[in-house]
Amino acid sequence: MNQTTHGALSFRCLTTVWILLLVLTGITVGVSHLDLGAINIWAALGIATLKASLVVFYFMHLKHEPRLLVICLFITLLTLATFIGLTFFDVLYR
């Protein structure tokens, strides 16, 4: 719990994450040219979430932070999901 500093991530690890992010960007641009109907939206959001997780856990060091921060992040996302869910519950069934 009481980590004051976390060790430096290696250049190799960070560069690997960067390459993965570039590949995922390529995939999301490629998929957007295909007409898959509703799957397009879920593919784009899924890939964006994957990219965001890479940034959060590696670039932002969340992987090596105390569990507390991860829990806080999930509470934030849960709050946001609740807002979005409840809003759609309203606007879709008016």
Add this chain to the structure above:
Amino acid sequence: MTTQRDAFGARLGMWLFLFSELLLFGGLFLLYAVYLARYPSDFAAGGQQLDTLLGTGNTLLLITSSLTVALALSALQQGRRQLCQMLLCVTILASLLFLTIKGIEWQAKFGHGLFPGGAELETLPAGQQIFFSLYFVTTGLHGLHVLIGAALLLWTLGLTRKGQVSAENPIMLENSALYWHLVDLIWIFIFPLYYLLL
């Protein structure tokens, strides 16, 4: 007199602020989702007018600058100050390039009378007006974050040169890097939603 520092406490404070930023942009994404559901064809017509190439270029820029700032922190922690400063310079240059591309993009839209309150925009159907308003508010707020992030990194660069930010005391770089990653994180969602899906 010795100064007490709480590096984890400083990062926790930064993360809590970033969570509030997530909710701020989350509200804009919620508006996007609701109006996309209501005006799907208007949103498609609006989205097709955005330049995917410039959007993709900006995505690559932000991802790469996110890497260079993460590398800068690692370099500082390993005691390689020169390299750290060089990587910070690259990050700041990338942020300026991002804003330049964003400026070119907005310029083209302004040239077509597409800006909030613009004559051309007012003649468009309601859904397209909402699309462009959301586009300008979201990318504008994000652009403001890019500007603030670049200023923070410039300040951090100065402190690093003076030795006030160092391997023993990296808090300022840690937190401005976290802020810069958030800017990247939000763009990761703006890019597919505005430039690719429609």
